[in-house]
Amino acid sequence: MPDPATQPAPPPALTTAVPDLTLTALTPADADAYYALLDRNRTHLSRLGDYQEERDATEAWVRDHLSRDPAPDLRYGIRLRGRLIGRADLIAVDPPRYGTGYWLDEAHVGAGYATAACTALYRHAADALGATDVFAGVTHGNTRSVALLTRLGFEQVADFADYTRFHLSLR
Numbered sequence: 001m002p003d004p005a006t007q008p009a010p011p012p013a014l015t016t017a018v019p020d021l022t023l024t025a026l027t028p029a030d031a032d033a034y035y036a037l038l039d040r041n042r043t044h045l046s047r048l049g050d051y052q053e054e055r056d057a058t059e060a061w062v063r064d065h066l067s068r069d070p071a072p073d074l075r076y077g078i079r080l081r082g083r084l085i086g087r088a089d090l091i092a093v094d095p096p097r098y099g100t101g102y103w104l105d106e107a108h109v110g111a112g113y114a115t116a117a118c119t120a121l122y123r124h125a126a127d128a129l130g131a132t133d134v135f136a137g138v139t140h141g142n143t144r145s146v147a148l149l150t151r152l153g154f155e156q157v158a159d160f161a162d163y164t165r166f167h168l169s170l171r
């Protein structure tokens with residue numbers, strides 16, 4: 001069991017433009033809720049061939065996954081009235097340039113929650129970490145993700161066999 005006294009502090013909770021929607025660190029304490037969330041979203045997440053580990057997740061995989069300290073990446077749970085409905089990550093690929101990932105419970109798609117969550121995350125990245133750029137890779141055919149990135153101000157910068165790379169300047 002890791003000693004809590006030697007564990008790094010989790011990243012701060014973030015509020016969003018949606019009053020009941022917050023981002024707080026996704027930690028080992030979320031294992032049961034995160035497994036339940038994954039278990040009802042296996043098809044939703046893997047429809048385009050992404051998220052293979054999540055599609056095959058077991059409770060043991062989730063416990064191991066969440067027990068790993070994500071630093072220097074930021075790993076946030078998206079929570080609506082405190083209930084876990086998704087995930088948003090900031091990946092320290094080459095600071096101040098970052099990558100990102102995000103997903104929502106299928107039952108909560110279509111309400112603007114990913115837009116609000118990602119806006120808060122990238123604002124925090126710029127203000128607290130000095131992030132200058134965020135990149136995202138989107139598998140061809142993921143129209144919802146492309147629409148989300150377009151709403152957030154990302155632009156397409158490269159096209160590959162399986163995916164398109166998007167870029168957001170935070171300068």
Ligand SMILES: CC(C)(COP(=O)(O)OP(=O)(O)OC[C@H]1O[C@@H](n2cnc3c(N)ncnc32)[C@H](O)[C@@H]1OP(=O)(O)O)[C@@H](O)C(=O)NCCC(=O)NCCS
Pocket residue numbers: 044045050102103104105108109110111112113114115116137138139142144145147148151
């Ligand atoms: C990608 C994903 C997170 C996008 O979710 P989403 O719900 O479409 O995006 P948002 O939460 O920003 O919601 C946008 C929708 O809410 C509506 N909306 C309502 N209020 C809104 C607001 N205040 N702001 C923005 N959109 C709002 C929009 O009009 C849009 O509606 P539409 O579904 O009719 O087009 C989701 O589809 C998902 O989890 N997919 C599976 C995982 C995945 O592919 N992840 C990305 C890998 S690159």
